[in-house]
Amino acid sequence: MVKPCKSQWHRNTAIFTTLALIFFLNISSALAQLDGKKIYKANCRSCHYLDDKSSTGPGFQGLSGKHPDKEWTFKWVKNNVSFAKTDSKAAEISKLTTNTMTVFEGVLTDDEIKAVIDYLYTNPTEEKKVDVAKGGSGATTSEQEGGINPLYLVLVVITVMLIIISALRSVKRNLQNTYNEKHGLPPLEELNWRQWCSRNKRTVALIVIVTTSYGLQAGWYALKDIGVYTGYKPEQPIKFSHKIHAGENGISCEYCHSGVLKSKVAGVPSANVCMNCHKGIEQGPTTGTDEIAKIYAATGFDAATKTYTKTPQPLKWNKVHVLPDFVYFNHQQHVVVGKQECKTCHGDLTQMDVAEQVSPLTMGWCIDCHRKTEVPGMKDNPYYEDLHKKLAEKYSGQKDSIITVARMGGIECAKCHY
Numbered sequence: 001m002v003k004p005c006k007s008q009w010h011r012n013t014a015i016f017t018t019l020a021l022i023f024f025l026n027i028s029s030a031l032a033q034l035d036g037k038k039i040y041k042a043n044c045r046s047c048h049y050l051d052d053k054s055s056t057g058p059g060f061q062g063l064s065g066k067h068p069d070k071e072w073t074f075k076w077v078k079n080n081v082s083f084a085k086t087d088s089k090a091a092e093i094s095k096l097t098t099n100t101m102t103v104f105e106g107v108l109t110d111d112e113i114k115a116v117i118d119y120l121y122t123n124p125t126e127e128k129k130v131d132v133a134k135g136g137s138g139a140t141t142s143e144q145e146g147g148i149n150p151l152y153l154v155l156v157v158i159t160v161m162l163i164i165i166s167a168l169r170s171v172k173r174n175l176q177n178t179y180n181e182k183h184g185l186p187p188l189e190e191l192n193w194r195q196w197c198s199r200n201k202r203t204v205a206l207i208v209i210v211t212t213s214y215g216l217q218a219g220w221y222a223l224k225d226i227g228v229y230t231g232y233k234p235e236q237p238i239k240f241s242h243k244i245h246a247g248e249n250g251i252s253c254e255y256c257h258s259g260v261l262k263s264k265v266a267g268v269p270s271a272n273v274c275m276n277c278h279k280g281i282e283q284g285p286t287t288g289t290d291e292i293a294k295i296y297a298a299t300g301f302d303a304a305t306k307t308y309t310k311t312p313q314p315l316k317w318n319k320v321h322v323l324p325d326f327v328y329f330n331h332q333q334h335v336v337v338g339k340q341e342c343k344t345c346h347g348d349l350t351q352m353d354v355a356e357q358v359s360p361l362t363m364g365w366c367i368d369c370h371r372k373t374e375v376p377g378m379k380d381n382p383y384y385e386d387l388h389k390k391l392a393e394k395y396s397g398q399k400d401s402i403i404t405v406a407r408m409g410g411i412e413c414a415k416c417h418y
């Protein structure tokens with residue numbers, strides 16, 4: 001009863017379906033990676049807000065009117081320093097602020113730069129600040145709005161494929177039945193979907209495998225962005241201004257956050273550290289004596305007699321940055337060994353009156369930087385020198401042979417998760 005051609009035909013359909021699905025999955029994951037909004041958040045937001053001027057760079061509203069075309073903006077973003085030497089408009093923009101923009105040549109690919117420019121030319125506006133009190137779910141939804149969700153694309157493709165397959169099948173059935181009729185053979189029996197499944201185990205298995213693996217992949221992308229709190233700036237018990245201290249008065253970050261040089265945590269200074277200066281400075285330029293009096297209350301200092309005779313009421317600063325407990329992050333490793341600047345991860349605190357979270361602190365954010373950043377300090381360290389030589393040999397044939405944190409093992413799960 002079973003025609004030899006039948007199983008052959010099914011095998012072809014199955015192979016065709018699988019290949020087509022794999023093809024579209026690749027396209028959709030490529031789309032997901034080149035999301036201009038994500039690239040903006042990870043690379044530009046520390047210095048540029050969408051709507052207004054940030055403390056470091058200009059806002060992006062009306063960019064398309066300000067620049068001649070996307071190609072021009074591309075040259076600026078790729079290497080603003082060299083562009084400003086050859087282009088008079090670029091030279092003008094580079095004088096907009098006293099800060100200098102990062103050179104993205106070698107940091108972002110041309111396609112990534114184009115994706116972020118395409119995004120910025122749509123004049124996007126800032127999302128509402130995430131209300132942390134409402135938990136992470138709000139953040140996840142706002143992360144996902146805008147742009148096509150690749151999952152929908154794949155669903156549409158699968159539906160279209162199924163329609164085509166069933167149309168082809170019914171054409172084939174009709175032809176086969178016409179043939180059978182002509183040669184006096186019985187017509188093909190009608191199969192319900194259960195019978196169809198049990199006769200086409202191979203196809204069913206393939207569909208199941210492909211759908212599950214896509215599900216896993218989508219889950220992975222979702223995980224990369226859970227709990228994003230950029231823009232979070234809680235009220236503090238004392239209106240402490242980084243701008244006044246680290247900016248105007250040029251106090252170094254390490255003076256107060258001494259942990260960065262020698263330990264995992266940066267640490268927040270105790271009120272005693274404040275007293276090193278505020279025993280003498282009783283008044284501030286904007287808050288008078290009100291806020292500084294709180295330091296005295298915290299340390300039990302009596303400003304009238306200049307003695308510590310009152311009961312101290314310890315300060316409780318509200319944490320701005322919070323990584324989950326299962327993530328290991330070490331400041332010394334990044335600041336001392338990795339030679340990363342505070343600014344890269346925290347934005348420019350010297351311009352902030354209120355400390356705020358600038359980077360998303362997601363797994364995707366950590367991993368993106370580990371993929372892009374070259375491990376510094378190879379030259380003076382024999383351990384790295386040796387490792388570097390080995391890795392350089394391993395990657396020598398490749399287009400970019402820089403030794404990134406990722407290539408040194410910095411994206412292994414156990415490095416960040418106990």
Ligand code: HEC
Nearest residue numbers: 043044047056057058077093094095096097099100101102
């Ligand atoms: C380290 C801070 C910093 C980062 C990160 C940064 N920029 Fe800039 N950008 C600046 C500054 C500062 C200026 C103003 C020009 C100047 O003073 O040199 C600027 C200017 C620009 C301009 C010109 C704006 C105008 O009004 O003409 C564009 C466009 C731009 N940046 C795009 C980007 C993009 C896209 C990214 C991310 C891929 C990015 N920038 C990341 C600091 C930064």
Ligand code: HEC
Nearest residue numbers: 245246251252253256268317319320321342346349350355
């Ligand atoms: C005079 C002391 C002092 C100096 C100097 C100082 N900070 Fe701070 N920093 C604090 C205090 C106090 C807090 C806690 C209150 C707050 O969040 O504003 C804090 C908070 C922070 C936070 C947020 C911590 C959290 O809860 O997640 C970051 C990030 C930070 N500082 C970075 C820096 C950087 C970078 C510099 C140098 C540019 C710097 N600080 C210089 C005192 C200081």
Ligand code: HEC
Nearest residue numbers: 238239240249269273274277283284285286287288291292
């Ligand atoms: C190294 C010296 C130094 C240290 C340490 C220091 N401050 Fe200050 N603080 C200053 C100076 C300088 C001013 C500005 C005074 C002025 O401009 O009149 C100031 C001003 C202030 C003001 C008033 C701001 C305003 O706008 O009115 C507050 C509040 C303040 N500091 C809190 C703190 C706290 C809290 C700490 C400890 C975490 C601290 N300071 C540590 C030097 C210091």
Ligand code: HEC
Nearest residue numbers: 253257260265266267321322323329334335340341342345
């Ligand atoms: C590679 C990114 C990165 C760099 C560079 C970096 N930080 Fe952080 N910082 C973080 C992360 C992530 C957290 C959250 C840590 C946590 O919750 O365990 C954090 C937290 C902090 C805190 C809150 C207290 C604590 O230790 O948890 C302070 C203060 C701080 N950083 C200051 C600094 C200063 C000052 C520098 C520069 C000397 C710096 N950071 C450089 C990523 C960075």
Ligand code: HEC
Nearest residue numbers: 328329333337338344366369373375405408409410415416
């Ligand atoms: C701005 C870039 C940058 C970001 C963002 C960043 N890192 Fe790193 N990270 C580095 C560099 C550079 C090194 C290499 C330091 C070294 O050689 O040990 C490193 C090393 C590490 C290592 C040691 C890897 C090893 O092979 O021993 C761990 C663990 C780590 N980072 C965790 C994190 C976590 C967790 C986050 C996110 C919360 C993060 N990093 C975000 C730049 C970054």
Ligand code: HEC
Nearest residue numbers: 223225226227324327361362363366367410411412413416
């Ligand atoms: C460079 C550091 C880094 C590496 C490497 C890394 N992670 Fe993560 N991971 C993080 C950070 C940071 C978070 C927290 C993200 C957040 O809170 O938004 C996280 C969160 C997670 C979560 C989410 C848990 C939850 O529900 O909150 C899972 C699951 C996870 N990681 C698994 C993995 C696996 C599996 C690997 C290896 C393939 C891996 N991670 C490698 C930094 C890292």
